[in-house]
Amino acid sequence: MPDAFATAAVLASLPPSWQDWIAANLARGCSPLDMANSMARSGQYTMEVARAALAEAVRQRGGADAGASIFTPAQVMPFIDTTRNKIVVDQREVEILFVLKSPQVILLGNVLGSEECDAIVAHCESGSSSGYSRSTVTGADDGSSVVHEGRTSEMAFIERGEVDIAERIERRLAALAHWPAECGEPFQLQKYASTQEYRPHYDWLDPDTTGHRSHLARGGQRLATFILYLTEVEQGGGTIFPGLGLEVYPKKGSALWFLNTDSNHQPDRQTLHGGAPVVTGTKIIANKWLRQERYG
Ligand SMILES: O=C(O)CCC(=O)C(=O)O
Numbered sequence: 001m002p003d004a005f006a007t008a009a010v011l012a013s014l015p016p017s018w019q020d021w022i023a024a025n026l027a028r029g030c031s032p033l034d035m036a037n038s039m040a041r042s043g044q045y046t047m048e049v050a051r052a053a054l055a056e057a058v059r060q061r062g063g064a065d066a067g068a069s070i071f072t073p074a075q076v077m078p079f080i081d082t083t084r085n086k087i088v089v090d091q092r093e094v095e096i097l098f099v100l101k102s103p104q105v106i107l108l109g110n111v112l113g114s115e116e117c118d119a120i121v122a123h124c125e126s127g128s129s130s131g132y133s134r135s136t137v138t139g140a141d142d143g144s145s146v147v148h149e150g151r152t153s154e155m156a157f158i159e160r161g162e163v164d165i166a167e168r169i170e171r172r173l174a175a176l177a178h179w180p181a182e183c184g185e186p187f188q189l190q191k192y193a194s195t196q197e198y199r200p201h202y203d204w205l206d207p208d209t210t211g212h213r214s215h216l217a218r219g220g221q222r223l224a225t226f227i228l229y230l231t232e233v234e235q236g237g238g239t240i241f242p243g244l245g246l247e248v249y250p251k252k253g254s255a256l257w258f259l260n261t262d263s264n265h266q267p268d269r270q271t272l273h274g275g276a277p278v279v280t281g282t283k284i285i286a287n288k289w290l291r292q293e294r295y296g
């Protein structure tokens, strides 16, 4: 975040109507993150300006330090450094295999070793995991987890801190994305047998859908997605982006990255994507969603 002097200047530079809006909503107990999102959604302010103004307003209400900690990450968007063709992280050479600029989609090779993929898969099959169950999606009405005909795979979660191997990969992804591991959702594994699929959808949470708001209130928007491919698949099972004419085939140890929002954290409708039906083989992936804020 900018320093206190700079944030005071940002707040003071807003028109009185916005300053009044901030004061009134903070007094009503609104979340600063929701307010920053609304300011950015108005199109009048960048997320950086909105956050700086909100941090200052919170500081002025609550004393000197109150504003400093309301927004966790210092950066406004996670990013992957594509200035070179390889990224050295955690003693590995991660390869940049493909970059699409808008929406940003990056395919990374050698993110995980084969034995690391196997260890994560084995953990979720073992008694120390809560195991797989039929996949669900977030219900539009009340935000509960609902079975949906468009997502026929099975899923399992690895909570943060549950097992060393997952924690190590989380640290690696945090370094790759320049985003704190604390702002990531737990790994969500997806296992697809033959014919199973996840039809095209968005990963971002919709602020205009009632059921998504409770999820947004916990950690904010899903800014970016990592999909880690944990198995080789004989036929089918690509990650598809129908609007972009793009299909990425699963390759064990590779990871697909995409940004779900623009730099103002607003949902990007170009990111429609899905998992094509597996024809032969078993596809297992691990999803890691990076949130605006600390999650959990
Ligand atoms: O299976 C895939 O390749 C995509 C999965 C996906 O988009 C999701 O689980 O949100």
Ligand SMILES: [Fe+2]
Pocket (backbone or CB within 6 Å): 201, 202, 203, 273, 274
């Ligand atoms: Fe998805």
